Amino acid sequence: MIIIKNGTLLDPASNRSGMYDILIDEDRIARIGACGSLDDMAAECVSMKLMENPAAGEELSEIDASGCIVAPGLVDCHVHFRDPGFTYKEDIETGARAAAKGGFTTVVMMGNTEPHMDNVATIKDVLERGSKTGIRVLTCGNVTKGMDGKELVDMDALMEAGAVLFTDDGKPVTDSEIMEKACIEAAKRNMIISLHEENPELITNNGINAGEVSEKLGITGSPREAEISMVKRDIEIAEKTGAEIVVQHISTSEAVDLIREARARGVKVHAEATPHHFTLTQDAVLKYGSLAKMNPPLRLESDRQAIIAGLQDGTIEMIATDHAPHSREEKQKELTQAPSGITGLETSLSLGIRELVNTGFLTMGDLIDRMSAGPARVYGLDAGRITEGGYADLVIFNSGEEWSFVQSVSKSSNTPFLGQRLPGKIYNTICRGKVVYFHG
Template identity: 50%
Template structure:
């Protein structure tokens, strides 16, 4: 057994926020209370001055496996996740081959079982991500897919998407949508505005996102399907989702730390490391996203962990690939830019990183209770640290060199210590 002693237990599901000890036995939480340190415990973790919370859940990662393992693979992605406090992640399906068949899905899930964390995956909505023919969703679901997404490529055909929503409704799983109208975009990855003008090209205007979200939220309202809107970036998008939820659509929405932490000017400071789809936008957009988190319009915080090689990011601004890694900085960015600035409480931040993503996919995790899963993160919310190195294969992060608050000390998954900062 493991005794975690003297920490502040914060559990968003029950609302518990008190000094407690936790006893782990096997893969379960045996007791939550006050306990003496005795020889019966194989290990005692001194959590004084730290927060004990449910293991974080990331509903949106790219582990690039199969097909692009020079950027990341399932093993290194899992190590990166554990270092960031995540015990469960959901892999997107835009691999090579894409997860539009049960064979590729089986490969991802079986390889995930060999890692120390819980690896889940979605299947694609369309065959080969072409947006024309639906995958065999029933077979993929029965094979273990927790939902469906063509993330990385917008679904532009409304009739096709309407049909897809009706299909996922039958399975009672979410469809997750990457919302950009390509016809309105010059070059992806950079906001169309002051910064793109300085760089000499048309970028991606906010209307390219908000207009397609407006269409798709109405499709969601019509079909009554579970629709999840991915990586919001624009103020107008938040307003559209707020309205659609009020109208009764079964919507959830997510935002990344980069979008609530940075603006488009990060492109001028960090170059291609700040190039991401959808792009970093204006200060107005950033604060609208934060307001959406505060009032519940935005349900979930994800990383959209998107590893790329140094060479792929060393290209010109026009040619460099979009995306950044995020698993190892996500919690700290939330603490630094949301909690310490008074936008969210610690309970609210953790709710959006634990029980909310668990609810999206109906996972029996994201909470702390006796008899529940022994998936936990222990972190010091007051400790400052400098972003320097990563367990990911890639290092495409604009936060390198930043000093953040909130250091993960232990990650425990299925009752096993899968990360300790003393071992890095």
């Protein structure tokens, strides 16, 4: 058993915050009580267990969470673990390790793997391997076979195999007819389609915003219209079909506005924002080169502010890292040739604290909501809350204490934040009652 003492519990899902102790038995939260009130109960439980089964050698371990926040284990519904197919960048085990270090206990993998997540065997394989990592590794299923945007997958089969959402992330579903068909089929099954919204027809060089910076670099870049037009189309399709959709990694103020308006008239559209889109602008490309190249690209300060406003008023319900590992060799290619994306699991909470909470835009409770309860709510996952009898998925961190991000536990370290000192030191990540990460 584990007793977590003297921490400040912060659980947006139940609206509970304050000083509490938490007693964990096996994989569940046995009791939440006032500080010091659970000691006798914990000792009694342990001695009873010992009497029942002395060979098991039950012990009570204590975690002192003084000065720390105890929050629900974080949930990230958008990670690329590159497994199978590209395991030189990341694999399920190293990805899960990076997630645990960043406070995450539940992640959903994207399906631009090789083979793709368009078939039962691959989904079963990654879930089987994910179940051995200590955290909850879930997966999407693709929308179309081979992510080629032409033929729908067998949704029932992929759902039965365990897919929790459908997406062709990395690519939009460009054909409107296919998109509409996918929405109708997903709606019948109460499943969400999560969308990478960039119209490739409008893009010559992806990953860099078309504008001042791309001009300075002498490249064409990716125009904001590429996102806006797709978001507009897919809101229309969602409205027409009654389907529920998620706009992934939103990057433009116009798209935030479109989603806010659509939600107000009852369209079932959700959005996620990445830490890099609420932290950086296109100027970062001049400083960090390919480490600031991502799809969709970093855009203007006014876009960054609109994304923060969206997170503030709940238009954007989820923070998702879009953790996208690439090898050093790949990222060292010239800007137009280097692949898009950065890693994000180890720095997401810290960037949220630095850019959203310490600046006064979000309360800590709202940040934790967007990083745990929010995504759990949208996708209907059993995660993102701290309740008696519920799973013991927790993160314990000191929001005021800084740490140095000197080494990544991911296989890749393609992030502009490497080497920085960041607020929000994580001491423990606990998943299903087991400590999956700790820092002394």
